[in-house]
Structure formats: C-alpha cells, structure tokens
Amino acid sequence: AQKITQTQPGMFVQEKEAVTLDCTYDTSDPSYGLFWYKQPSSGEMIFLIYQGSYDQQNATEGRYSLNFQKARKSANLVISASQLGDSAMYFCAMRSVQGAQKLVFGQGTRLTINP
Amino acid sequence: DVKVTQSSRYLVKRTGEKVFLECVQDMDHENMFWYRQDPGLGLRLIYFSYDVKMKEKGDIPEGYSVSREKKERFSLILESASTNQTSMYLCASSFTLGQSHEQYFGPGTRLTVT
Numbered sequence: 001a002q003k004i005t006q007t008q009p010g011m012f013v014q015e016k017e018a019v020t021l022d023c024t025y026d027t028s029d030p031s032y033g034l035f036w037y038k039q040p041s042s043g044e045m046i047f048l049i050y051q052g053s054y055d056q057q058n059a060t061e062g063r064y065s066l067n068f069q070k071a072r073k074s075a076n077l078v079i080s081a082s083q084l085g086d087s088a089m090y091f092c093a094m095r096s097v098q099g100a101q102k103l104v105f106g107q108g109t110r111l112t113i114n115p
Numbered sequence: 116d117v118k119v120t121q122s123s124r125y126l127v128k129r130t131g132e133k134v135f136l137e138c139v140q141d142m143d144h145e146n147m148f149w150y151r152q153d154p155g156l157g158l159r160l161i162y163f164s165y166d167v168k169m170k171e172k173g174d175i176p177e178g179y180s181v182s183r184e185k186k187e188r189f190s191l192i193l194e195s196a197s198t199n200q201t202s203m204y205l206c207a208s209s210f211t212l213g214q215s216h217e218q219y220f221g222p223g224t225r226l227t228v229t
Contacts, residue, residue: 045220
C-alpha cells in the first residue's frame with residue numbers, strides 16, 4: 001500500500017525567507033510520481049510541481065523546487081523567497097503507474113508567512 | 116482555461132436525506148474523482164471513474180455511490196446522509212495517458228449534515 005507522511009502540521013516563516021515542507025512516502029512500486037498541491041483559504045487545490053521517480057534531476061517551477069531523495073523516500077517542497085500569498089495548506093501526493101491515476105495524499109502542512 | 120465546477124459551494128442537509136453532489140469538467144478528461152477532506156486526514160478518495168458508466172471504489176466508499184452517464188459529469192450520491200458525512204467534498208479530473216498529468220480540482224462543496 002502507498003502512504004504519504006507530512007510530519008509538520010503547521011509552519012511559521014518570515015516573509016522573504018526560504019521554507020522547506022517535508023514529505024516522505026512509502027511504496028513498493030518501481031515507477032511512481034510525486035505531486036505538490038497548494039490549497040489557499042478559498043478552498044481550491046492548485047497544482048504546483050511534479051517529480052517522476054525516474055527523473056534524474058529535481059523538478060523546479062519558478063520559486064518552487066522539489067528536493068527528491070529517492071533512497072530516503074523523501075520529496076520535500078522548497079519555496080524560495082516566500083511571499084504573504086504563499087500562506088496556505090500544502091499537500092504532498094503520490095501516484096503509481098499501477099494506481100490507475102489515483103492520488104494518495106498526505107495530511108497537509110499549514111504554512112503561515114509573517115510580514 | 117480548464118475548469119471543473121461543482122454544483123454547490125455550501126450545502127446543509129438533514130440526517131437521512133438523499134444528497135446529490137454534481138461535478139462537471141470541460142477538458143474532455145477520461146478520469147474523474149471524488150474526495151472528501153477532513154482536518155488532519157488530508158484528502159481521501161471515495162470513488163473514481165475512468166470512463167463513462169465505469170466506476171471504482173476508492174479508500175472510503177461506504178455510504179456513497181456514484182454515477183457517470185456522460186463523460187463530462189460525475190455525480191456523488193449520499194443515499195441516506197449521516198452526521199459523520201459532514202465534510203468538504205472535492206471533485207477532480209485528469210487525462211489517462213501520461214504519468215505526469217496532474218488532477219484538476221473543483222472549488223469544493225462544504226456539506227453539513229444536521
């Protein structure tokens with residue numbers, strides 16, 4: 001069975017600082033994908049970044065990067081130069097090739113950016 | 116612009132009522148999903164569908180059923196609503212081909228059962 005663990009229920013960061021949100025996963029599938037989503041207080045889920053298990057390089061999308069350490073089964077999200085608008089819930093999720101496109105989500109981390 | 120819409124943002128129902136949550140996507144996606152979101156538990160998959168009239172149980176299907184008569188529409192049905200079904204319900208859709216294809220989410224329906 002697949003499992004995603006986010007151990008930080010809440011984080012508080014000063015504006016303009018970098019922040020790392022932790023995500024560890026467990027799967028026996030050889031091929032899988034890892035996703036990060038952002039959920040602002042308005043409720044919609046916004047896709048941020050994707051990492052494939054066979055990708056050689058860490059994924060980056062603007063201020064977002066994914067620190068993928070396959071041997072440790074971790075896929076941490078790094079946000080550089082945080083902004084007030086980054087305050088939101090963040091979810092890590094995983095999908096395996098055998099998982100019929102299903103996503104398994106972690107519990108989420110609530111990030112608060114202080115001015 | 117891609118869009119997933121849900122019939123209601125907020126819904127209040129009484130225990131025992133039959134509840135319909137509707138989801139429509141305009142991206143011609145094959146796959147559609149229903150999740151519920153509860154604090155501290157993240158999103159949990161209730162049901163999903165990979166084609167018209169096809170459905171698969173997710174992790175927590177008890178007390179729910181679904182219907183997909185058209186490709187763009189996926190309905191979640193609570194046959195007899197109970198208070199423990201008070202939650203945020205999120206619909207999503209995605210393409211089948213390509214492992215990297217993300218799921219697109221609707222705005223969510225916050226259901227309260229009293």
